[in-house]
Amino acid sequence: MTKPHPQIDRAASSEKPLNRNVSSSFSCYSPKLSLLILAIFVTLFVVFQIRFLHISQSPSSCYPSPASWPFIYQQWQKLKNNCTQDLDPITEKLRISVTFLPLKDLRYSDKALVGHTWFISSLYDCHQEGEVQYQQFPSKSSQNRLLCIKGRDNHDGSWNYYALAWPKALPYNATLMKGLTFVSYNHYSYENIWHGLSAMVPFVAWHQKNNCELPTRWILYHWGELRLGMGPWLQTLMHATFDGEPVIERFDGIKDEDGGDPVCFEKAVVMRHNEGGMSRERRMEVYDLMRCKARMYCNVSLDNKDDNHKAVGMTLLMRTGPRSFTNEPAIIGIFEKECAKIDGCRMTVAYSNNLTFCEQVKLMSMTDILVSPHGAQLTNIFLMDRNSSVMEFFPKGWLKLAGVGQYVFHWIASWSGMRHQGAWRDPNGENCTYSEDDRRCMSIYKNGRIGYNETYFSEWARNVLNEVKTMKLEKSQSNGSASSSNGCMC
Ligand SMILES: *[C@@H]1O[C@H](CO)[C@@H](O)[C@H](O)[C@H]1NC(C)=O
Ligand SMILES: *[C@@H]1O[C@H](CO)[C@@H](O)[C@H](O)[C@H]1NC(C)=O
Ligand SMILES: *[C@@H]1O[C@H](CO)[C@@H](O)[C@H](O)[C@H]1NC(C)=O
Ligand SMILES: *[C@@H]1O[C@H](CO)[C@@H](O)[C@H](O)[C@H]1NC(C)=O
Ligand SMILES: *[C@@H]1O[C@H](CO)[C@@H](O)[C@H](O)[C@H]1NC(C)=O
Ligand SMILES: *[C@@H]1O[C@H](CO)[C@@H](O)[C@H](O)[C@H]1NC(C)=O
Ligand SMILES: *[C@@H]1O[C@H](CO)[C@@H](O)[C@H](O)[C@H]1NC(C)=O
Numbered sequence: 001m002t003k004p005h006p007q008i009d010r011a012a013s014s015e016k017p018l019n020r021n022v023s024s025s026f027s028c029y030s031p032k033l034s035l036l037i038l039a040i041f042v043t044l045f046v047v048f049q050i051r052f053l054h055i056s057q058s059p060s061s062c063y064p065s066p067a068s069w070p071f072i073y074q075q076w077q078k079l080k081n082n083c084t085q086d087l088d089p090i091t092e093k094l095r096i097s098v099t100f101l102p103l104k105d106l107r108y109s110d111k112a113l114v115g116h117t118w119f120i121s122s123l124y125d126c127h128q129e130g131e132v133q134y135q136q137f138p139s140k141s142s143q144n145r146l147l148c149i150k151g152r153d154n155h156d157g158s159w160n161y162y163a164l165a166w167p168k169a170l171p172y173n174a175t176l177m178k179g180l181t182f183v184s185y186n187h188y189s190y191e192n193i194w195h196g197l198s199a200m201v202p203f204v205a206w207h208q209k210n211n212c213e214l215p216t217r218w219i220l221y222h223w224g225e226l227r228l229g230m231g232p233w234l235q236t237l238m239h240a241t242f243d244g245e246p247v248i249e250r251f252d253g254i255k256d257e258d259g260g261d262p263v264c265f266e267k268a269v270v271m272r273h274n275e276g277g278m279s280r281e282r283r284m285e286v287y288d289l290m291r292c293k294a295r296m297y298c299n300v301s302l303d304n305k306d307d308n309h310k311a312v313g314m315t316l317l318m319r320t321g322p323r324s325f326t327n328e329p330a331i332i333g334i335f336e337k338e339c340a341k342i343d344g345c346r347m348t349v350a351y352s353n354n355l356t357f358c359e360q361v362k363l364m365s366m367t368d369i370l371v372s373p374h375g376a377q378l379t380n381i382f383l384m385d386r387n388s389s390v391m392e393f394f395p396k397g398w399l400k401l402a403g404v405g406q407y408v409f410h411w412i413a414s415w416s417g418m419r420h421q422g423a424w425r426d427p428n429g430e431n432c433t434y435s436e437d438d439r440r441c442m443s444i445y446k447n448g449r450i451g452y453n454e455t456y457f458s459e460w461a462r463n464v465l466n467e468v469k470t471m472k473l474e475k476s477q478s479n480g481s482a483s484s485s486n487g488c489m490c
């Protein structure tokens with residue numbers, strides 16, 4: 001899965017050049033030369049201070065400026081010769097002064113997700129109204145310094161470190177990784193498709209806004225702990241979105257003992273707020289791109305409505321085990337009956353557990369109304385055409401006890417431009433020995449199963465089917481459908 005790094009360069013600072021520098025000092029130094037160097041150094045130091053004050057007073061900007069390198073280096077480069085080059089005292093001092101801080105800052109453990117968060121807590125995000133919040137290195141706000149990382153602990157993020165360093169003064173023994181590196185912070189899990197997707201959304205947004213630039217590698221963190229993979233559904237979606245299997249960095253071949261060797265990144269983008277800060281329009285654009293890319297990747301026609309958008313696809317996406325329907329045949333019967341009353345309606349029954357990623361993409365592209373219990377399989381809703389409908393089902397007890405997280409599919413529906421047509425909550429189910437609003441009951445309700453109410457389901461299905469049918473008819477008449485087939489935005 002992860003290839004050896006084709007694009008890693010050992011920085012000029014590795015062990016051998018260092019030794020060479022030291023030995024060359026004897027042959028080149030003379031007292032006069034030293035004095036000359038000292039004089040130049042003092043002059044430049046003053047210039048540098050002025051420059052530095054200027055930088056630290058300028059407002060930080062979101063955009064990396066090609067403006068370069070502290071002034072001092074340009075001057076120094078002009079003056080240097082073969083002897084002084086390796087002995088450049090300021091570079092030497094800058095290298096040594098690179099300071100590593102813990103990736104996870106325990107002082108902010110009570111505000112882990114707020115503001116600058118506890119991840120890379122000394123640095124602030126760039127945020128423009130309605131856009132994704134991110135950090136980028138090098139950039140004007142990092143004074144053109146690169147992001148460096150040390151350590152690969154996968155149990156405690158406070159044992160992994162970060163620092164900023166100027167490209168020509170990387171810390172000793174640093175490895176420079178070329179290309180674009182995506183650094184992801186996920187508070188939950190890269191295996192859960194909803195939490196994983198949430199962590200990926202801001203990268204897709206950044207990619208869209210930056211000429212579709214592709215990442216060379218990903219570094220995945222959970223609480224500052226290194227993670228080496230993501231769930232297969234998410235991995236495939238990222239493959240599709242970024243036109244290639246994601247390369248997930250493992251730091252193989254980088255020394256990890258005795259404090260470890262640092263790794264610095266030619267260009268890095270850090271995300272730690274998921275889709276936080278993004279407007280609904282921006283989120284919809286991101287989901288539009290992922291939908292389009294997923295369909296391309298799976299060879300599903302981008303506009304496979306050969307029926308001129310008149311047909312209505314209704315899909316019952318079933319679960320097995322927890323939160324499955326207790327009586328599937330009864331439920332299939334109810335929806336089948338209502339579907340049959342609508343001209344052009346076709347119903348599909350599928351099981352989320354045994355569909356490949358592309359089977360899910362294909363199924364969703366044919367679905368206008370998704371009927372499914374609350375569960376991770378509903379993350380697929382953004383793969384339907386925009387304005388499609390979702391009908392969700394909960395077992396007993398969730399409304400009072402499951403917390404705000406139970407509304408995630410309302411949110412994804414809204415963010416991806418779908419219509420959440422409400423939820424049915426089973427009044428019956430497992431009986432809890434405590435009172436019904438006791439939190440301890442949630443462990444029983446959590447994996448409850450879902451019954452049915454024929455009267456309610458029939459009426460609900462009828463209303464949604466009629467609404468969708470009407471909308472599709474209007475759309476096919478207004479001719480507004482000839483879009484989407486021209487490929488994706490990126
Ligand atoms: C500087 O070093 C380079 C390569 O090591 C060499 O080709 C060049 O002649 C040197 N210049 C001087 C002025 O010594
Ligand atoms: C660089 O690596 C060498 C060999 O592992 C080690 O001896 C040396 O102390 C390291 N230098 C620094 C500054 O860490
Ligand atoms: C899509 O089609 C191309 C060319 O026909 C094929 O190489 C590729 O494997 C297909 N992809 C999938 C996911 O089926
Ligand atoms: C998919 O899983 C369901 C439930 O476990 C099972 O009934 C069905 O036969 C499976 N379908 C295939 C094609 O394996
Ligand atoms: C979705 O529905 C809204 C409101 O009915 C409409 O304005 C919009 O054009 C529709 N979008 C698409 C992509 O069909
Ligand atoms: C829960 O209790 C009710 C009423 O006491 C009973 O009708 C129902 O069958 C019980 N449910 C289960 C799953 O045991
Ligand atoms: C089923 O739904 C109907 C319509 O909403 C409602 O009047 C009825 O009380 C429900 N039946 C049960 C057993 O909950």
Ligand SMILES: *[C@@H]1O[C@H](CO)[C@@H](O)[C@H](O)[C@H]1NC(C)=O
Nearest residue numbers: 476477478479480481482483
């Ligand atoms: C609708 O589409 C057809 C064929 O794509 C085209 O000939 C016709 O002019 C369009 N009508 C309108 C009102 O745009």
